[in-house]
Amino acid sequence: MHSQVSDLIELLIQEEHSCESIGKAMRELTPDDVALALESIPLAQRTQAWQSIKQANRLDILVEMRGESRQLLLRELDDADIERLFADAEAEDLLEIADSLPDHLVDLALSQMDSKQREYYQQGIVYDDELVGRWMDHDLLIISQSARVSEAMRLLKKETPNYTQMIYLVNRTGRWVGCVSFDKLFKAQSHEPVSSLMDEDCPFILDTTNLIKAAEQLERSGLSALPVVNEHQVLLGRLHAGLALESLRLENEAQQMSTAGLNEESDLFAPVRRSAGTRGIWLGINLLTAFLASSFIGLFEATLQQVVALAVLMPIVASMGGIAGSQTLTLIVRGLALGQITRSNFKSLLLKELKVGGLNGILWAIVIGLITLWWFDNPMLGIVIGLAIIINIIMAAFSGVIIPVLLDTFKIDPALSGSVILTTVTDIAGFVAFLGLGTLLLL
Amino acid sequence: MHSQVSDLIELLIQEEHSCESIGKAMRELTPDDVALALESIPLAQRTQAWQSIKQANRLDILVEMRGESRQLLLRELDDADIERLFADAEAEDLLEIADSLPDHLVDLALSQMDSKQREYYQQGIVYDDELVGRWMDHDLLIISQSARVSEAMRLLKKETPNYTQMIYLVNRTGRWVGCVSFDKLFKAQSHEPVSSLMDEDCPFILDTTNLIKAAEQLERSGLSALPVVNEHQVLLGRLHAGLALESLRLENEAQQMSTAGLNEESDLFAPVRRSAGTRGIWLGINLLTAFLASSFIGLFEATLQQVVALAVLMPIVASMGGIAGSQTLTLIVRGLALGQITRSNFKSLLLKELKVGGLNGILWAIVIGLITLWWFDNPMLGIVIGLAIIINIIMAAFSGVIIPVLLDTFKIDPALSGSVILTTVTDIAGFVAFLGLGTLLLL
Known part of the structure; x- marks a missing residue:
């Protein structure tokens, strides 16, 4: 299956290709395979390839495409093309595509539909995208x-x-x-x-x-x-x-x-400006949290100037907290999704995570402390980083339980925003603990 | 459904509970709901709760439990308990549990099975856990x-x-x-x-x-x-x-x-030492990459001592690269999984990602440069961080395409190891670009 799709991709991407060989390759594939192949080639070739698809197969292929890919393709078609496309569309097809079409084209498609299909469409479109009512099948006994x-x-x-x-x-x-x-x-x-x-x-x-x-x-x-x-x-x-x-x-x-702030409808070859734009939001959120963390480092400029080793080591403290915290967070997010976490077991769970954090904190504090001692030949620096690691991993365990539970209480999906908030907390806690202890014990 | 499970959790977690009320609550639930409730309470209460489950229902519930939870429970049972458990087990049940049982107990269970079921078990066990042959159904016409x-x-x-x-x-x-x-x-x-x-x-x-x-x-x-x-x-x-x-x-x-280095079979209430152990591996891998990145910062100790603002800002450069890179990586990992990425479109794809990286790099370089200028009142520092952002985001786009494709060529799952390698690269590239440019332009 995969190899046939990549053969078609190969064919479509060539500058010079015969329509016959493409037609032949496409005939052997299902509409979703052809849709996948189309999504795998740059936009210019894609519009060209579209022309070599038989009219009768176009709608099925379009329905199988991802939202963004479909939108990009529909932009290239004129109203007459689209009218032909919907000559014998079913409710399900139009429900899939409606969001990518301007209203007058949806109306056009509807006007060509038989009354039964039109009724199904109108029944489905009132439901949100992720509800059963929108996509249910009407073929039943x-x-x-x-x-x-x-x-x-x-x-x-x-x-x-x-x-x-x-x-x-x-x-x-x-x-x-x-x-x-x-x-x-x-x-x-x-x-x-x-x-x-x-x-x-x-x-x-x-x-x-x-x-x-x-x-x-x-x-x-x-x-x-x-x-x-x-x-x-x-x-x-x-x-x-x-x-x-x-x-x-x-x-x-x-x-x-x-997890990377992307939408599953994203096109592999979306136009550069468009891609940069959609990805920019996530980068912007990250920038805010990064500046926030940096502002806490800024509080310790005087210390950093005197003990530059602190600057070298501080990312270690932050990142260990981030990893430990996201482990707890992931476990809790799963528990919340399954309905495993209730008022009655919340305390035991928090306590258990704090114990795991404490144990792992001490363990890794010793390892990191010893490596630091060996690297910088400074026992007090080893103690400072060890203590900071313990504090930050325990803090991470605490946040890893509390943050998703709080978000869930406020009906915010903890899977999405939880990890951004968590790593901000562990970054800040890590920097403050390490640089703070450094200020107290090393100056 | 969820609320019934949490009612049962509530009941089971109480110090004093009547066996009758538990029996009643359990009768209304399916084996997988009971399994979920058992997994949601601390181990001590869990063993106690197990005793109030009817013998006839125990195996079904055990089969539905996660691997680790099942192992922890089986440890508490003696051989006679286990023998009773398997009195009328089917091949499917034993296939699910076999990995958590010592060999002599598997043999015991097999000896109690009828010959047809034993044959199915022996047919299934030769296949790996993730293959169809292990789990196929034998109930067919x-x-x-x-x-x-x-x-x-x-x-x-x-x-x-x-x-x-x-x-x-x-x-x-x-x-x-x-x-x-x-x-x-x-x-x-x-x-x-x-x-x-x-x-x-x-x-x-x-x-x-x-x-x-x-x-x-x-x-x-x-x-x-x-x-x-x-x-x-x-x-x-x-x-x-x-x-x-x-x-x-x-x-x-x-x-x-x-994504957090955890196994889906993990128990929410696994013993502290055990949890700390299994999570430690991921923390250890992270520590290696964190020390690696720090060692690159260490090369610029002299610069950091003179321009301490570099220490304050360097996490920003690293993290923006990490985010941009993981966006590209995620898109490419999906493309590889779907078979969308071939030799023929690889170049166009790399070029497109580099363009997106370039555009986003310039955009965010300006934003970050201006904020830096305002914060530290140092135009050259703004230029240094802007250039470093551009370099790191382009580097991130390049790595985001190259790393998963390379891993895939060597048959390593890019979804798992890709992001660890990527963020190590973007951390190092970020620190080196920023501190290197700082050394050249600010000293």
């Missing part, structure tokens, strides 16, 4: 709760969508009442009412559930799809395993990217 | 390629495991030949041979596929399960959506934990 097994079997013979092992029963007002598994249908007599086979404990999810939480519920259920209902229990659609797998895969990617 | 539809329908009526919408066809030697969807069976006549309904392009996966890659293949297939075969095409089992969802969820967690 529904039957009235008053039907008989024979009718259900007829439905099965007509069509069974993927990820389907159940028929959902609704009442006259469209409310979901339960489900019947194929299993039970196969064994039943054709004149039996389906309601007698119904499982009442059948799990379902609310339309306003977060996709990641919903994927977890699907995993727990042991089923390949779950019905999605609204607050009035009306059956709206379903969440199937394909969508759940996709959500988790993208969440994985989003998490990785967010 | 198989029929001979020479069978008729009526036989297939009889099989369906007997049992349909979850995640099943297909019957797999094998030849006489057990080799997988293709699949028939329920869909087609329903529509067929009972005397037709199943082979006439067979889909030959039915996707399958190899037993030696990585679980995460396999989950991706399952997602692409649009099916709720895929057959797993060995290199000789012999049908061994299947990978279903439940397992794929679990793998992605755990991978997500593992990735988050690994």
Whole structure:
């Protein structure tokens, strides 16, 4: 799979390429592979490559592209191109792309859609991007709760969508009442009412559930799809395993990217100015925290001038605190996400982390103290750095527990902002402890 | 769900609790919820809580626990307890736990298993932890390629495991030949041979596929399960959506934990010494890189003594480089994981990142230079830090592309080691550029 994509990348990037060979290479790949290949080449070649894609395949490929890549490509197309693109779009396609399109083009696409699809689109667009309601599937087997097994079997013979092992029963007002598994249908007599086979404990999810939480519920259920209902229990659609797998895969990617302040929709070849701009925000936040830490170093200028070894060693104290703190932070952030951390175990947890910090602090204080002694031949400097390490690692353990718990209390995602705040604290604590002790003990 | 778990945590952590109320709270929860609650309380209470769990539920709960938590609990049990635990264990349970058990207890558990389960265990244990072969499911519908539809329908009526919408066809030697969807069976006549309904392009996966890659293949297939075969095409089992969802969820967690050098199997309340030990490795690696960076600062002791402002500002230069570099690194690591980065686009990519680095470098050099000028009232110092920022951010862009690509060439996972190497480079480059320019221009 990978090698076919890289072959296509190779072909597309060449200055001179025949449209035939590209067409051939593309035919062997799925839309998401072609989308990936397009995202892997510089913008100029990308627009050119787009032209060699058959009209019929373009929409599928566009839907699979990342947000930024899609936006960059759509910018190059005129309204007529876009109109052709949406000639037979489904609700799902437009829901994916709508955010990258100006309103008049969304309206244009909607006007070409059949009424069923338009309804699905309007139903989905009211939900936020990360909610089940936006992305649920409408291809499901529904039957009235008053039907008989024979009718259900007829439905099965007509069509069974993927990820389907159940028929959902609704009442006259469209409310979901339960489900019947194929299993039970196969064994039943054709004149039996389906309601007698119904499982009442059948799990379902609310339309306003977060996709990641919903994927977890699907995993727990042991089923390949779950019905999605609204607050009035009306059956709206379903969440199937394909969508759940996709959500988790993208969440994985989003998490990785967010550690560097990046968006998972980022394009590998976004225009230079645009990239510089989006990355600048994170650099700016970092600059604020860096200047804050520096201002604390500035308090000790006189000391630094007299004992220049302090300047040489101070990054060590700060960085050891940063690492120790982020270990505690990571453990606590996971605990918070899983619902493991409560009022009742908070104190024990804090105490345990302080003990680990204390033990590691003493251990590394000895190691670093001895290395410093050997390097600078100054026992008092060794003691100063050792004490500073102990203070900062304990401080790091304390902050690593307190910061995410506080952020969580204020409903701020601790995974995102926690580590920025934590390293600022450990930087400042490290510099102040080390330079402060240096001022007291070395001057 | 979360609130029920935290209620149980609350109950278990109290000094005085009635076994009845705990029993009641546990009955309402699934084994993984109980496992989570147990992992959320200190070790002393945990062993006590274990006693109030019914024998019949213990194994299920133990299987759901994290590796370290499980090990810590198993240490407290004697051999008779463990023997009782495995009274009716399945292969899957033992595969999950085997790594935490001494060999003689694994043998004991195996001796109690029925022959089918023992065979599955022995088949699974030869595969690494992250391969499909270890965890595949053996509950699948198989029929001979020479069978008729009526036989297939009889099989369906007997049992349909979850995640099943297909019957797999094998030849006489057990080799997988293709699949028939329920869909087609329903529509067929009972005397037709199943082979006439067979889909030959039915996707399958190899037993030696990585679980995460396999989950991706399952997602692409649009099916709720895929057959797993060995290199000789012999049908061994299947990978279903439940397992794929679990793998992605755990991978997500593992990735988050690994950014702090932690293992996803870590226990929130692991004994202090043990925690300090496992975290020490990461602290040790960090210490090496921190001393390395410090040794470069040490080269400029004379300069620092004369211009102490350099000591105050030097962490800023290093950290801006670190942030800019990790942004590039993260983008490239993702690109490598997706197979987006090839020989043919590598140069364009490097060039683009250098341009982004150059632009951001100049922008932030001006900002930082002006702030420095205002703070220290020294224009030359502003110029020195501005130039150092430009050099370090460009260096960071270069390293952010080169380091992961090099690591990947040597088959080292760039996601893990990349950022440690990168920040070491940007620290050193930052200190050397800033203090070096300071020596040249300020003395």
